[in-house]
Amino acid sequence: MIKLATMLDKGIIPPSLHLDEPNPNIDFQESPLFVNKTCTAWSKGDAPRRGGVSSFGIGGTNAHTVLEEAPARTGEQGGRRLHVLPVSGASRSALTEMLRQLAGFMRRSDMQHNAANIAYTLQKGRSALRYRTSFVGSDLAELSDQVDQARMQESASREVLTSEHPVVFMFSGQGGQQVGMGQEIYEQEPVFRSAIDECANLIKEFAHIDIRSLLYRECKSDGELAPELEAVIQTVIFATQYAIAKLFMSWGVFPAAVIGHSIGEYAAAHMAGIISLPDAIRLTLIRGRLSSRVPGGGIVAVGLSPEELQPHWNENLSLAAINGPRQCVVSGPHPRSQRFMSG
Known part of the structure; x- marks a missing residue:
């Protein structure tokens, strides 16, 4: 079996060992059969090369197998721009030897492998042993270095x-959103793209807006969000986190475990199985509409306890959050909140 697999891979038929002359009692001249005496090229026609292996055992325990050559490698790169190569060994010396062999393999010019194929083999076909390292790069030259x-x-x-x-x-x-956020991931990662599309279709059903055209293709050139997108930005943030x-x-x-802050709490709740995806989309859309009706203001994080902040309270300022014993967030309308921030 190994011999036939090698023959299919190399395209060569090896000679039969120790053959000088075939048995004269076999009429090879009148037969399509022959005994190969020298290395012979196995020519390739329109159909793939195929070979059979037969093993005739005692008592009728016979086994017969047909192998077909593998399809030719295309050498095409995978869809990702960067590739991760995890490498491990049972000891430091074993890991060092593994790295030596890997670097040599990647530098051999006759190899038709690419970074995506090597990354896949190392990720899926190798055990994670005790001593480990990893590499991230775009091509074999960068990774081998x-x-x-x-x-x-x-x-x-x-x-x-x-x-x-x-x-x-x-x-x-909310606060870290920007034009085109996640666009490169959307273009390169099918799972991310499918999740965004799933959310976008729900948003389109509930709010009659396609966030993809606004977020990825039709954003303002000055970097600001389009007004239509700004109206549903909280749901867009949720969709991006979900994806x-x-x-x-x-x-x-x-x-x-999962944890979230502000709009991130909805993503955490969904991932924890508390609310369904359609309900999360509806809730974030409603939350965004309610937030847009509130007058503008500002917030400031203060390294004081609520008691220490008490002398500064008035009807225009509120204690928005207590994040720790001496970590509070103060909120209020403009310009009152700005005066508080400035001291």
């Missing part, structure tokens, strides 16, 4: 004593 450098630096790897590392998904509040969470989970990173 990193591997070579890491091979010379013992500090480039670390010893992992346990594989149990609980992950917490933390969802932030990122789904992307991490598709990579095998599942949360042991």
Whole structure:
């Protein structure tokens, strides 16, 4: 079986061992069969090359197998711009040897592999052993340089004593949104794109607006959000957080716990199974509409306790949040909040 697989891969039929002359009692001249005496090229026609292996055992325990050559590699790169190469070994010396072999493999000019294929093999086809390191790069030249450098630096790897590392998904509040946020991920990652599309279709059903055209294609050139998008920005933030969470989970990173702040609480609630996706979309849309009706104001984080802030209270200022024993957030309308911020 191994011999036939090698023949299919190399396209060569090897000679039969120790053959000088075939048995004269076999009439090969009148038969399509022959005994190969020298290395012969296995020519390729329109159909793939195929070979059979037969094993005739005693008592009728026969096995027959037909192998077909693998399709030709295209050498095309994967869809991602960057690739992650995890490498591990049972000891530091084993890891160093693994890095040496990997760097040599990537530098061999006759290899038709690409960074995406090597990343996939290392991620899916190798065990995660005790001593580990990893590399991120866009092509084989960049990655092989990193591997070579890491091979010379013992500090480039670390010893992992346990594989149990609980992950917490933390969802932030409003304020970090910007034009085109997540666009590159949307273009390159099918899971992220599918999640955004799922949310966008729900938003379009409830609010009659397609966030994708506004967020990814028709944003103002000065970097400001279009007014239509600003009206549903809280839901857009939720959708982006939901899509990122789904992307991490598709990579095998599942949360042991979730936590959120402000609009991020809705993403955390959904990921925890408390509210459905359609309900979360509806709630964030309503929250956004209610927020837009409130007069503008400002907030400021203060390193004081509520009691220490008491002398500064008036009818125009409010204690918006208590984030810790001496961590409070004060809010109020403009310009009252601005005067408080300035001291």
